Amino acid sequence: MQREGMAAGSVQLLQDWRLQIDVDMVLRGQGADAGKMRARNARAVAVAEKALREGMGLLDPRVAYRRLAVHAVRHERVLLEGGGALSGPLVTRHLGGAQWAVVAVATIGARLEARISETLKEDRALGLALDGLGTAAVEALAAAACGHFDEVALREELRSTTPLSPGMSGWKIEAGQKEIFGLLDGGAAGVRLSACCLMTPRKSLSLVVGLGKEVRMGGEVCDFCGLRETCRHRKQYEALAQAAREK
Amino acid sequence: MHDDLYLALRQCIIDGDPEQAIELCQRALAAGIAALDAINEGLVPGLNHVGEQFAQGEMFLPDLVMAGEAMKAATAILEPAMQKAGARRETLGKVVLGTVQGDIHEIGKTLVGTMLSASGFEVHDLGVDVPFETFAVKARELNADVVGVSALLTTTMTGQKNVVEALERHGLRPRVKIVVGGAPVTRSWGEEIGADGYGEDALAAVALAKTLLGK
Ligand code: B12
Numbered sequence: 001m002q003r004e005g006m007a008a009g010s011v012q013l014l015q016d017w018r019l020q021i022d023v024d025m026v027l028r029g030q031g032a033d034a035g036k037m038r039a040r041n042a043r044a045v046a047v048a049e050k051a052l053r054e055g056m057g058l059l060d061p062r063v064a065y066r067r068l069a070v071h072a073v074r075h076e077r078v079l080l081e082g083g084g085a086l087s088g089p090l091v092t093r094h095l096g097g098a099q100w101a102v103v104a105v106a107t108i109g110a111r112l113e114a115r116i117s118e119t120l121k122e123d124r125a126l127g128l129a130l131d132g133l134g135t136a137a138v139e140a141l142a143a144a145a146c147g148h149f150d151e152v153a154l155r156e157e158l159r160s161t162t163p164l165s166p167g168m169s170g171w172k173i174e175a176g177q178k179e180i181f182g183l184l185d186g187g188a189a190g191v192r193l194s195a196c197c198l199m200t201p202r203k204s205l206s207l208v209v210g211l212g213k214e215v216r217m218g219g220e221v222c223d224f225c226g227l228r229e230t231c232r233h234r235k236q237y238e239a240l241a242q243a244a245r246e247k
Numbered sequence: 248m249h250d251d252l253y254l255a256l257r258q259c260i261i262d263g264d265p266e267q268a269i270e271l272c273q274r275a276l277a278a279g280i281a282a283l284d285a286i287n288e289g290l291v292p293g294l295n296h297v298g299e300q301f302a303q304g305e306m307f308l309p310d311l312v313m314a315g316e317a318m319k320a321a322t323a324i325l326e327p328a329m330q331k332a333g334a335r336r337e338t339l340g341k342v343v344l345g346t347v348q349g350d351i352h353e354i355g356k357t358l359v360g361t362m363l364s365a366s367g368f369e370v371h372d373l374g375v376d377v378p379f380e381t382f383a384v385k386a387r388e389l390n391a392d393v394v395g396v397s398a399l400l401t402t403t404m405t406g407q408k409n410v411v412e413a414l415e416r417h418g419l420r421p422r423v424k425i426v427v428g429g430a431p432v433t434r435s436w437g438e439e440i441g442a443d444g445y446g447e448d449a450l451a452a453v454a455l456a457k458t459l460l461g462k
Binding site: 031043 | 353401
């Protein structure tokens with residue numbers, strides 16, 4: 001992956017990622033507790049290993065992003081350079097003190113997805129494991145992209161906010177996705193937004209990070225999710241957060 | 248009399264082991280066990296155990312799917328024997344299932360289908376991005392008892408309401424029950440759109456379909 005800084009203004013594409021995905025991440029990507037699975041279900045672990053072998057070569061990780069100066073915050077809207085804006089209580093709360101907003105879309109492409117659909121017809125356990133791999137991979141990609149944004153921020157003696165995604169509490173999918181895709185101006189790493197605001201390829205994530213002298217990290221992703229108490233995927237996100245803290 | 252074999256059948260479902268399931272079913276038939284007994288005394292208790300463990304957070308989706316796959320392999324062996332004996336495993340009901348128009352999310356819906364079939368429902372999976380109207384047309388054509396509609400995001404979940412309306416337009420309500428599910432779906436959303444029920448996961452979907460059909 002290119003390691004230069006971040007050009008302001010135009011859409012940039014980051015490719016050639018070397019994602020590190022292990023079997024536990026594939027298990028967690030299926031909503032499972034990796035430790036409990038390992039202790040009890042060797043077959044499921046073997047299926048996850050197989051998914052890793054078959055699926056890693058089908059990943060096409062790409063991140064498109066655009067770094068835009070924050071001009072002002074007004075009436076629950078963050079006004080950006082070039083006339084665009086991000087709106088809603090979540091972004092205004094977190095990006096209020098930021099000098100820059102980085103809007104990004106991360107995807108692992110469509111090849112794995114096609115394999116998942118095919119596999120689900122014959123071998124549902126492997127299909128589910130491949131799906132788990134896809135989820136783990138796009139999450140890891142988004143985390144790596146945010147790691148890159150953090151590094152750039154550090155070099156410029158800035159700090160970065162927690163990544164925020166449309167669909168989190170306080171940011172409606174309809175509003176957020178249209179704004180992000182509008183700002184990426186057709187250059188969203190090959191990801192398309194449907195009329196229902198669904199991204200294809202499916203295994204894609206959109207997010208915004210604020211950079212600035214005064215911004216605060218302010219919580220982990222699960223703190224902004226309505227399913228926090230019941231979610232079977234929480235361990236996956238906690239593990240990602242832990243890995244990010246350790247780096 | 249055949250307690251050990253029943254226990255082994257139960258265990259192969261818990262282990263999610265299709266090969267073992269096939270072998271044990273063949274052994275059971277050779278030992279003169281009626282196919283229906285093998286299902287009811289061996290396989291079903293195994294599936295129930297997996298369900299309980301899942302509900303308690305001790306088992307997870309891969310366990311469920313593997314149990315479902317083992318069940319499928321086992322019933323494929325037992326089915327012909329049952330037909331020969333003139334017996335039939337009671338079909339709990341016919342379910343038409345799909346992910347709603349505008350949504351291409353596949354995995355949740357497919358797992359619901361797996362567990363419904365494993366539990367004895369006849370499932371017709373229409374796939375993803377299924378037009379509202381198609382749910383109704385297929386429900387009529389197949390004389391379905393239940394229509395299940397899945398959605399991943401709040402933006403596509405609204406389509407579940409259109410499916411309820413399509414079934415009403417086709418005069419299929421209230422005979423055909425509608426159940427909804429998917430990550431953002433809640434009980435109150437189900438009530439608001441006039442669905443008969445909401446299931447939070449694949450096992451809840453089975454319990455719900457059974458309750459709605461009085462099974
Ligand atoms: C994994 C995941 C992802 C993955 C992959 C999704 C996929 N599977 O392809 C990735 C990381 C790519 C992703 C992306 C996004 N996600 Co997401 N994701 C999840 C997560 C953690 C799990 C979903 C999942 O796949 N579960 C496993 C499957 C098997 O479960 P399931 O589909 O829910 O199905 C089960 C039940 O719902 C039920 N069920 C399903 N269908 C039916 C049907 C019937 C009839 C019945 C009875 C039951 C039933 O049974 C199934 C089996 O047990 C959920 C949170 C959660 N805990 O559910 C958020 C969640 C769905 N995502 C969410 C969001 C916001 C997004 C994004 C928009 C974020 C963004 N801005 O980029 C994108 C959208 C992607 C797109 N293509 O447009 C929100 C949606 C909120 C909303 N307002 O709709 C959720 C709820 C998290 C949250 N609260 O913030 N996501």
